Every structure is written in structure tokens, then in C-alpha cells.
Amino acid sequence: MTAVTYAPDLPPPPVPERCFRQQTARLFREAPLLLDCGQPVSDVRVAYHTYGTPSDHAVLVLHALTGSSAVHEWWPEFLGEGRPLDPTRDYIVCANVLGGCAGTTGPAELPRVQGEDAPITLRDMARVGRALLEELGVRRVSVIGASMGGMLAYAWLLECPDLVDRAVIIGAPARHSPWAIGLNTAARSAIRAAPGGEGLKVARQIAMLSYRSPASFALTQAGCGTRRPGTPAITTYLEYQGEKLAARFCERSYLALTGAMDRFQPSDAELRSIRVPVLAVGISSDVLYPPDEVRAHADLLPQGQYRELVSPHGHDAFLMDPQNLPGWAAAFLHRP
Incomplete structure (x- = not known):
């Protein structure tokens, strides 16, 4: 080889x-x-x-x-x-x-x-x-x-x-772990509480907090953002990530796939x-x-x-x- x-x-x-x-x-x-x-x-x-x-x-x-x-x-x-x-x-x-x-x-x-x-x-x-x-x-x-x-x-x-x-x-x-299952449980609860896309946006925000770290957000999302002056950058970042996922992903798939991961x-x-x-x-x-x-x-x-x-x-x-x-x-x- x-x-x-x-x-x-x-x-x-x-x-x-x-x-x-x-x-x-x-x-x-x-x-x-x-x-x-x-x-x-x-x-x-x-x-x-x-x-x-x-x-x-x-x-x-x-x-x-x-x-x-x-x-x-x-x-x-x-x-x-x-x-x-x-x-x-x-x-x-x-x-x-x-x-x-x-x-x-x-x-x-x-x-x-x-x-x-x-x-x-x-x-x-x-x-x-x-x-x-x-x-x-x-x-x-x-x-x-x-x-x-x-x-x-x-x-x-x-x-x-x-x-x-x-x-x-x-x-x-x-x-x-119980920690990972807990995060997915919270995300699925958000979807079930607000079906039709709003819950999926919140689920994505929960997930994004676990996908990065405090140090990462301090480096990339400190201060106020440009999308809405005066609003913390992290707030508009999470809102944007939620909107972006809701536009391309299915909430039933999110429920199914996170459940499959938790059951494994x-x-x-x-x-x-x-x-x-x-x-x-x-x-x-x-x-x-x-x-x-x-x-x-x-x-x-x-x-x-x-x-x-x-x-x-x-x-x-x-x-x-x-x-x-x-x-x-x-x-x-x-x-x-």
C-alpha cells in the first residue's frame, strides 16, 4: 500500500x-x-x-x-x-x-x-x-x-x-450519558410543546449550547450583534441557528433520531x-x-x-x- x-x-x-x-x-x-x-x-x-x-x-x-x-x-x-x-x-x-x-x-x-x-x-x-x-x-x-x-x-x-x-x-x-439524554429530552419537550417549527427552533438553540463551549462563545459571540443593535450577539446567533434549522429540517426526524441515539x-x-x-x-x-x-x-x-x-x-x-x-x-x- x-x-x-x-x-x-x-x-x-x-x-x-x-x-x-x-x-x-x-x-x-x-x-x-x-x-x-x-x-x-x-x-x-x-x-x-x-x-x-x-x-x-x-x-x-x-x-x-x-x-x-x-x-x-x-x-x-x-x-x-x-x-x-x-x-x-x-x-x-x-x-x-x-x-x-x-x-x-x-x-x-x-x-x-x-x-x-x-x-x-x-x-x-x-x-x-x-x-x-x-x-x-x-x-x-x-x-x-x-x-x-x-x-x-x-x-x-x-x-x-x-x-x-x-x-x-x-x-x-x-x-x-444521563447528561446527553437530558439535553435531548429537553429538546424533544420543546418540539412537543410548540409543534409547527417554533419548538424545533428552541431545540436547536439547546443543542447549539452543547455543541460549543463557554470559551468558544467568549471568542466568537461576545458583545452585541449586528442583526439587532443592542441585542447580545449570542442571542441573535442562537435565534439565527434555530431559524436556519427549522427551514431545512423536520421536527419528526429530530424526535426520531435523538430518540435513537438515546436508546443506543x-x-x-x-x-x-x-x-x-x-x-x-x-x-x-x-x-x-x-x-x-x-x-x-x-x-x-x-x-x-x-x-x-x-x-x-x-x-x-x-x-x-x-x-x-x-x-x-x-x-x-x-x-x-
Whole structure:
């Protein structure tokens, strides 16, 4: 295998349109998918992007809670020639998750259970992803995911151990703590109390407070903002983030996906059963998933490694302040 070089000081080059394809697959048309809740689902639609030349080995990218399969839009530091996800070298696949609202079958198309949307799980999502890979002729994958995508990577390691060669898990624990569940509970309560978009705006504001850190906001949101003179910058920032998410995301998907994350509670014994190499990256100022928590779960993995990204910007540092993170991921994904 040739050595991987990565130049972190170069600006991310744009990914030419010829290097990626946006497609939709229809899966489980002959035999249904049985959800963990016991409900069968047929004709599941999966929207996905691929980058590079089709191969029986792929790098599988798992997106965050409100992300999408369009990796070139939200992770430019990672995608491109000479970067961890290189379409000239790798076949890269990223699919929108089951229950989301970016083209894959969403809550409104799933069965109802006792008058509510069927509870989906991260393992359900992994099984849908496995069916997509089979459709694409992919037999083995290296996995990379951050935030919810990192938790989903743990689900892949447990649900599909025969498919995964190695995994890079960024800013994510193996299971939610009471603190993380509490934040999601508050967000879901806001949505249920004010359906129709207003509650989703508040849910996003709650989430944004956990995605950054006090130091990050002191650096970026001190003083008064420009949107409304005399109003604290942090206030207008949170209002803007809420409005932006409400314009593009579905509140039922927010309920479904945060619930799936909270329900994912693998035991220590299950984590010790994971035999493939895993690189877990914690973020020094992450208040949502503190680095000690990420490290503790990585330490349970027989071939787990831990590195820490030092940044004042909290959980979102993997997007806004990645520093050496792309280089670490490249070295781990492509080592002999």
C-alpha cells in the first residue's frame, strides 16, 4: 500500500461534479426490514452519494444528526485529492440515515406504534446501510463518523462485524450519558410543546449550547450583534441557528433520531467484543461528550486507540477547527 500524504495547510480544493454521484436506491422490496421495535418495513428508500470509482471495498462516511450524504458540502477538509477521503484513491459512500429528512425513508413513511412514530434504532440504520452496500457490490468497509455518525459507527461495529475493517470515531461516546439524554429530552419537550417549527427552533438553540463551549462563545459571540443593535450577539446567533434549522429540517426526524441515539446503550461486554482497530478522537472542550467519556469507551475496545483534539470550540471543533484531525484520520484509515 502506498503511503498517504496529507497537507493540512492547503485550502480544501473543490470536488469536481464528475467525482460524485447522488442517487436513490429502493431496498427491502422482496423481503421486509424488521425494525428492532418489531414492525416490518418494505420498500425502503435510501438517498446516498458516492465518490470515486466503484469497488468492493469502500470508505463509509456516517453523517451527524442534522447532516446529509453530501460530504462535499459539510466536510471539505476531509474530502478531495490528497485528503483522508480521496475520490482518486477511495470509493466513498455516504447515505442519509433511516428516519431522517434528506431523501431516505422518514418517520411519516414508517409504521405507527400506539399512535406514535415507530421508534427506530441505530442498529436499524446500520441494517439499512448494509443492504445498500450489498446493492452497490461492496463487501468490506472502513468507517468514519463524527457526533451521531460516530455513535452509528459503534452500531455498525456491533451489527455488521463481518463488514468493517477499521473505524474512526470522532467526538462520540459508545452510549449516551444521563447528561446527553437530558439535553435531548429537553429538546424533544420543546418540539412537543410548540409543534409547527417554533419548538424545533428552541431545540436547536439547546443543542447549539452543547455543541460549543463557554470559551468558544467568549471568542466568537461576545458583545452585541449586528442583526439587532443592542441585542447580545449570542442571542441573535442562537435565534439565527434555530431559524436556519427549522427551514431545512423536520421536527419528526429530530424526535426520531435523538430518540435513537438515546436508546443506543451497548454494554461494556459488547464493546469488548469489537475486534477491529478503532481510532476514537475526543475533543478537549467538548461539554456534550467530554473527552474522558470518549476515552473510557475507547479503552474498552481490544484494539482501541485514543487521540485528543485540543480546541476551545467544543463539540463542533471537528467541523470548525479540525487542525490535525484530517491527518490522523488519513493515517489510520489507510495504514497497511
